[in-house]
Amino acid sequence: MERTTAITKQTTQEEKITRNNMNITNIKAYGTEAADAPLKTLNIRRRNITPHDVEIEILYCGICHSDLHVVRNEWNGTTYPVVPGHEIVGKVTRVGDHVTKFQAGDLAAVGCIVDSCRSCEYCKEGEEQFCENGWTVVFNSPDKILGGQTYGGFSESIVVDENYVLHVPEKLDLASAAPILCAGITVYSPLKHWKAGPGKKVGIIGLGGLGHMAIKIAKAMGSHVVVFTTSQSKADDAKRLGADEVVLSKDAEQMKQQSKLDIILDTVSAKHDVNDYLKMLKVDGALVLVGLPVDQLPVGAFNLVNGRKSFAGSNIGGIAETQEVLDFCAEHNITADIELINVQQINEAFDRLEKGDVKYRFVIDMVPLKN
Numbered sequence: 001m002e003r004t005t006a007i008t009k010q011t012t013q014e015e016k017i018t019r020n021n022m023n024i025t026n027i028k029a030y031g032t033e034a035a036d037a038p039l040k041t042l043n044i045r046r047r048n049i050t051p052h053d054v055e056i057e058i059l060y061c062g063i064c065h066s067d068l069h070v071v072r073n074e075w076n077g078t079t080y081p082v083v084p085g086h087e088i089v090g091k092v093t094r095v096g097d098h099v100t101k102f103q104a105g106d107l108a109a110v111g112c113i114v115d116s117c118r119s120c121e122y123c124k125e126g127e128e129q130f131c132e133n134g135w136t137v138v139f140n141s142p143d144k145i146l147g148g149q150t151y152g153g154f155s156e157s158i159v160v161d162e163n164y165v166l167h168v169p170e171k172l173d174l175a176s177a178a179p180i181l182c183a184g185i186t187v188y189s190p191l192k193h194w195k196a197g198p199g200k201k202v203g204i205i206g207l208g209g210l211g212h213m214a215i216k217i218a219k220a221m222g223s224h225v226v227v228f229t230t231s232q233s234k235a236d237d238a239k240r241l242g243a244d245e246v247v248l249s250k251d252a253e254q255m256k257q258q259s260k261l262d263i264i265l266d267t268v269s270a271k272h273d274v275n276d277y278l279k280m281l282k283v284d285g286a287l288v289l290v291g292l293p294v295d296q297l298p299v300g301a302f303n304l305v306n307g308r309k310s311f312a313g314s315n316i317g318g319i320a321e322t323q324e325v326l327d328f329c330a331e332h333n334i335t336a337d338i339e340l341i342n343v344q345q346i347n348e349a350f351d352r353l354e355k356g357d358v359k360y361r362f363v364i365d366m367v368p369l370k371n
């Protein structure tokens with residue numbers, strides 16, 4: 001019943017917008033019309049600000065492996081044209097009449113979540129990523145206000161309800177802070193939930209965008225960090241980034257010698273065997289999946305049962321926790337190690353990301369898109 005009312009309300013709102021021919025701005029974006037087509041300049045619509053909205057000029061946007069999964073339709077849920085991008089930082093250009101948290105000129109950021117029902121158990125607890133009525137993803141999600149799909153941060157500007165906009169601490173370098181909006185929160189949330197900290201041994205599988213942020217954040221929390229990588233060439237970097245130990249996961253001898261871990265964060269984007277890692281957990285330890293490979297990951301029952309182990313998962317983090325990780329990163333001087341690129345290099349960056357060839361996050365300078 002409640003759901004019907006919500007949908008009716010939404011329809012009424014959409015009708016009103018159509019009737020009023022809601023003010024819409026056409027802007028430039030970068031996206032694609034097919035899974036096998038390169039990204040190119042597209043024109044998209046943004047709503048003009050409503051009373052609770054903040055309009056942000058996008059200065060930088062990170063490239064997450066999820067953008068790649070969606071652009072190539074690897075999860076089978078992509079509606080084209082798609083404009084990816086969910087690690088957005090920029091400057092507020094305009095605010096609606098009822099906005100209280102932002103004003104023009106403020107630094108602002110937007111991550112994955114741009115709306116949710118605001119009334120379910122999880123929204124009330126600040127865990128909008130588990131909204132029972134379906135939260136709105138910043139891209140490739142039904143746009144409840146304009147209709148059609150939402151378009152992400154590979155664009156000139158974005159309009160978002162102030163409750164889903166984050167403050168960027170002034171001391172953070174803006175370009176390298178962008179990846180905190182997804183990579184940062186995605187690893188911070190489970191590390192906090194599973195109580196990483198002093199006396200805890202944390203394993204991190206995969207040294208990419210998420211993995212390198214996980215090293216920095218787990219170290220700042222006081223944990224002992226062990227990195228598992230398939231890339232010999234990343235071993236020195238893992239140490240430089242703060243890892244206490246590095247294990248080349250293709251080397252059976254090194255894997256066998258590994259001592260027991262309390263928490264393992266699995267950030268791998270492709271099919272791999274988790275059973276070797278489950279065996280490394282202490283009693284009551286947890287292997288937490290944040291990577292989202294297309295293929296299923298088989299788990300041997302004995303690897304879990306023996307030692308009361310958990311095989312768990314975690315999905316980004318809520319709005320309040322995203323603000324918390326931005327503030328945590330400012331306090332601990334943490335930003336991403338980035339390769340700053342221009343819009344014309346996006347296709348090359350996607351190809352390199354697919355091969356695991358990025359140190360350690362591509363961030364796009366979005367300003368030239370306007371010109």
Ligand code: NAP
Pocket residue numbers: 063064065066067069182183186205206207208209210211228229230231234267268269270271272289290291292293314315316353356358360
């Ligand atoms: P990324 O930068 O490409 O890093 C992934 C890393 O996984 C690679 O650098 C590589 O590390 C390792 N890897 C890749 N293929 C592998 C294979 N076949 N076997 C073993 N290791 C392999 O990607 P990312 O942006 O960090 O994202 C990682 C995953 O998390 C993606 O699936 C993404 O969609 C997902 N994600 C989930 C959430 C969430 O909320 N749960 C949020 C953001 C992203 P080494 O070279 O060190 O082995």
Ligand code: ZN
Pocket residue numbers: 064065066067086182183
């Ligand atoms: Zn992401």
Ligand code: ZN
Pocket residue numbers: 116117118119120121122123124128130131132133134
């Ligand atoms: Zn909700």
